[in-house]
Amino acid sequence: MIRDQYPRLHAPATSVAARTYELSELLVDVLGVTDVGAEFPETVTYHPTCHGLRMLRLGDRPLTLLRQVRGIQLVELGDAEECCGFGGTFALKNPDVSTAMLTDKCARVRDTGARVLAAADNSCLAHIGGGLNPRTIRAKRARVVDEVPDWEALRDTGSAIKADVQRRLPELLEQFEASVTAAGATVHWARDAAEACRIVVELTRATGADEVVKVKSMATQEIELNEALEAAGIAAYETDLAELIVQLGEDTPSHILVPAIHYNRAQIREIFERRMADAPPDLSDEPAALAEAARAHLRRRFLSARVAVSGANFAVADTGTLVVVESEGNGRMCLTLPETLISVVGVEKLLPTFTDLEVFLQLLPRSSTGERMNPYTSMWTGVTPGDGPQDVHVVLVDNGRSAVLADPVGRPALSCIRCSACLNVCPVYERAGGHAYGSVYPGPIGAILSPQLTGVADNASLPYASTLCGACYDVCPVKINIPEILVHLRQQAPHPPAERATMRLLSWVMRSPRRWTAALRLARAGAGPLGAYRQRRSGARTLRRLPWPASAWTRSRDLPLPAPQTFREWWGKQ
Incomplete structure (x- = not known):
């Protein structure tokens, strides 16, 4: 464009065009x-x-x-x-x-x-x-979102509802407890992960059961419930296919929505053959065959289980209703067959009214799986005599959420509906994978949620696991400004004294145009002979190796030396 079109539009651009190269x-x-x-x-x-x-x-x-x-x-x-x-x-x-x-x-x-x-x-x-x-989730999401003419209005509404929840959280929690209790269920309050695990273990032991079936739940992963149950002699069986694969492989999830995305089908077959005792001896790696093997394996668990553990996508304050959306039907089996149902729910999952689901049941499926609606949307309100579990418990978990709520900048992280849209567009997650985050919540949302839940000092690297490109903000269905929160958390992260001193010096220099110009002149004067030498030696004014701590930069990239002439100086002469 500069070389071919600009000279036709503006004759003086000819000299610039002659020096423009691909x-x-x-x-x-x-x-x-x-x-x-x-x-x-x-x-x-x-x-x-x-x-x-x-x-x-x-x-x-x-x-x-x-x-x-x-x-x-x-x-x-x-x-x-x-x-x-x-x-x-x-x-x-x-x-x-x-x-x-x-x-x-x-x-x-x-x-x-x-x-x-x-x-x-x-x-x-x-x-x-x-x-x-x-057929990628990212592409499917883009297609189904484009079908909704008021998508941006839906995002605004979802964001406003979640902001209202955060403003009125104590009031709504009490309303939810009253609604659930009136419907025949029992509400338990857990300050942290240890208390939540203790409650679930005690409730399970009270039934006399030594095993539970589980619906996919990020909250139970966050509090490490499976490990607590195992320590108490209670076997926990994941029933979501991807979670089952991860559990049998003795691994951890790498994605919020598709936890086993890092496995191929040959690896899944090998896991099934090695860890699933009732796997067919001639099991192939065809997806249909693998799904059928898992279905037969899980069906026996469903029919024999006396206790189920679930999470919840939403909890409705005015009715006491819990909502789980899923794609396989395993959740429906867990929520209807066992005698006892224990739901572990983060306090931020509340919605004020049942009609608010109209917004979120449009936002969530399109943003997560790229579908217009989820294949299975299960709702239950307390106990219904003669239908489904007759002993229903809800464990409301704080586990650091009150601290997040107290931070006006970081608070919007609690609006997350766990759709994973931010993971699917994040260039860092795409190349590093979920395990690189070392957190239950990977990707951009994990980079702002985990440090706030467990402390920035314990997750000091996560706020930096982003280029701040803003793609996550663009696709978030509830408009969480993840880049803004990342910058906020970076300011709270621990910094070595030398780094703090360097940043203060740079800040002082950059605040004044005069100081900045003088610093550039000084840098050019100091690097002039070295730049000329490198230009003759390698054809580029760059340094390929520097001593520590600058070696962290030159380990994977060259360091350019100051140019002999700034753009402003060149432009002034032209």
Whole structure:
């Protein structure tokens, strides 16, 4: 655009256009660099974009750079120079033709067997990426959200309802207790995880049972209920398929919605064969066969269990109703067959009125599984004589939530409805995975919730596990401003004295334009001889290695030295 269009619009831009280069062109032609020292041990295919081929005339310069990457295995793309069908507004004005072209391009990419597609144009990558991954939760969510004309109004309403809950939480909790008690159930209050676990263990022992079946619940994972039950001699059986896989594999979940996302089907079959005594001897790794094996295994648990433990997606204050949404039907079995039902519920799960569910039962399924509604939505209010569990208990858990509520900036984290939409768009989570967070709650929501529940000092790295790109805020169905809370928590995290002193000095320098300009001049003067030496030696004004603590930076990237001339100085001379 700058090189080809700007001179036509503004004649003085010609001189700028003559010195404007695409990155691969700058590296290969101007700087003479073909090896940037990169390492990427993956199978890669390359799509030459129309803009690069025909307007910028890049030729094979990007391929020249890719071929020098250590560990890379380049696979040639068939009909590589064929357009992918994006073309900016062309894809919007001619969607059928664009989709047909995209289908052809995606077929060629799949034929290569490559795990990674490279291109020099982000718009083409986004277009082809959408075609290659049309069934991802992220893509499904985008489609069903686009169907709702008042989606933003729904988000605003959901956010307002949750804010109202936080303002009136003590009042609503008492109302909920009264409603539940009037419906024949019993409410228990737990200050922390230990008290919540003790209550559940005692209730289970009172029934004489030595095992429980469980509905998928983040709250029970948070308080480590399974471990407490095991220590008391009570076996806890997860009935959600993904949770069952994780439990049999003696692992921990890596995603809020799909806890076993880090396993492939061959690994799941191996876990079933090794840990599931009643698995068929000829079990295959076909999804249907694995699901059937789990179904047969769990059905016996459902029919014999006397106690079930659940969480709740929502708890309605004015009726005492608890709500669980799920996709498999295992929750419905746990909530209806056993004699005793114990529900462990975080105090933040409250909604003021039953009609508020109208909002959240639209927001949650679209944001979580990309569905218009959940396959199973179970609601129960206390005890119904002759129908379902006759001994119903609700354990209301604080476990740090009051401390979160006391922080006006961090408080919106309690609005979370555990949809996991933020995980599905987070570039850090996508590359690091859930286990890297070391927290029950992974991803962006975990980065703000876990430090507040258990203390910032105990989770000092989590507020920094984000680039602050804001994608999580854009998709959150209740509009939690996660980047804002992350910055707030970073200020509370412990910092070494040297880091604090450095930041105070930088703050002092940057507050004054005069001091900042003087500091830049001083830095250029000090780095001038070194920059000239590095320019002659390596073709770039960068440092590749620095001593500790700056080695943390140069371990994975070069450190650029100050340029001989600032942009302002260059612009003034022009």
